[in-house]
Amino acid sequence: MKRLASFATVVCLPLAVHAQEDQGERGLSLMERGAQMFMEGIMKEMAPALNELEGLADDVAPSLRSFAQEMGPKLAEILEKVEDWSVYEAPEILPNGDIIIRRKPEPPMEPPAKPTEPAPQIEL
Template sequence: MRHLIAIPLALSLLAAPAMSQDAVEDDEGRGFSLMERGAQLFFRGMMDEMEPALRDLRALAEDLGPELQDFVSEMGPALRGVLERVEDWSAYHPPEILDNGDIIMRRKADRPPLADPSDDVDI
């Protein structure tokens, strides 16, 4: 009687690895499930598609890098002064560039006036 139970048990244990054949090996021989392998292929495809755009972005950054450094070195102190003076950026309209090149920031009309009128000076 024990032999009758042992034979189906042995056969089921031998068949178990054959039924779970959804593991796939990658290039280095590591085993992954089909879902993991599919995710890897998806993200590899995304990286391959984005590579030309990232290359172009890197070239643009290399071209603009020196110009941005010059801008920061020249405008940094003035921008720091503006950031220190303005407490609530939501109280202002977006900056406007006038015909003569001046940049102005108008305070919104529905906001309370500034406490100190000297705060409304050129920087």
């Protein structure tokens, strides 16, 4: 339901904005008025969730800011040292709290193919 509401908001927001701009110049068509009413309904329905999300963001912001200040430089160092993240497994938390990131096993190397026929000779 939340995805549908988000999708509807993204799709219908330009219609509602356009409808409000044109309202002063001419009357709204039935489609424009319907889109406007739909958007108003969505906004009324989403208002409590958005207010709750805003309160959560206010509560979490100091912690995130502190985390970024403390961990940001160290994470930047790690990002500079690792060339290709695709060669590592997902992080794993051990029972003692340690976090390990294992390297993926490398695929076995195939020996170079031996030519069955000699290479063709070129006349000079």
